Amino acid sequence: MKVAFCTQDMQHVDAHFGWAKNIVVYEVDKAGYRMVETCQFGGSMFEDGNEDKLIPKLDALADCAIVYLSAIGASAAARVVAKKIHPVKVEATDTITALLDRLVETINGNPPPWLRKALNAGQPQELAFDEED
Numbered sequence: 001m002k003v004a005f006c007t008q009d010m011q012h013v014d015a016h017f018g019w020a021k022n023i024v025v026y027e028v029d030k031a032g033y034r035m036v037e038t039c040q041f042g043g044s045m046f047e048d049g050n051e052d053k054l055i056p057k058l059d060a061l062a063d064c065a066i067v068y069l070s071a072i073g074a075s076a077a078a079r080v081v082a083k084k085i086h087p088v089k090v091e092a093t094d095t096i097t098a099l100l101d102r103l104v105e106t107i108n109g110n111p112p113p114w115l116r117k118a119l120n121a122g123q124p125q126e127l128a129f130d131e132e133d
Contacts, residue, residue, distance in 0.1 A: 001118050002036065003028050003103065004061050004085075005096045006069040010038075013099065014092040017072040017080070018053060023060050026100060029119075030108050033100045054079060061085050065118035068099055086114055 005013050006020035015021065025037040039060040041053075054076055061067055067085055070092045080087050090099065106112075107119065 001028055001065040002026070002063050003033075003100075004064045004067040005099070006067065007096065011095055012092060013068045013090050013094050013096060014070055017057065017067070017069045017076050017087070020057065020069070023057060023067075024096065025060070025064060026096075028100065028103055028107070030104070032104055058083060066103075066115075068094075068096075086118065 003026050005024045006015040006017055007022050007024055008015045021041055023039045026033045027036050064085055066088055068088045068090055072087055077087055
């Protein structure tokens with residue numbers, strides 16, 4: 001599954017979703033993680049009420065299951081959730097690699113239902129049928 005991180009410094013999740021200069025995307029599975037893409041944003045990111053600034057960010061998250069961020073406004077959160085992306089608010093002191101390590105540990109342990117669902121997205125469903133006598 002793909003996981004995104006809103007960051008200003010490329011090391012920490014230190015950015016509000018709407019104000020993020022960068023979104024870094026990783027592929028994450030039980031074996032670990034690898035960076036697959038960095039999206040950079042400029043322009044009028046700091047204009048409150050400018051909903052158009054969210055469009056390129058939402059496009060960057062198109063195939064992500066989770067986005068880590070330091071904050072997100074209600075309107076942006078609704079748009080992220082509508083795209084079936086789970087926003088996770090964390091402290092700006094958290095490093096991206098520490099969060100990735102914890103996520104892999106959680107995946108290999110007992111992930112919560114929403115995370116199991118995200119992991120299984122795009123996987124073929126196995127249906128178990130009882131044999132009739």
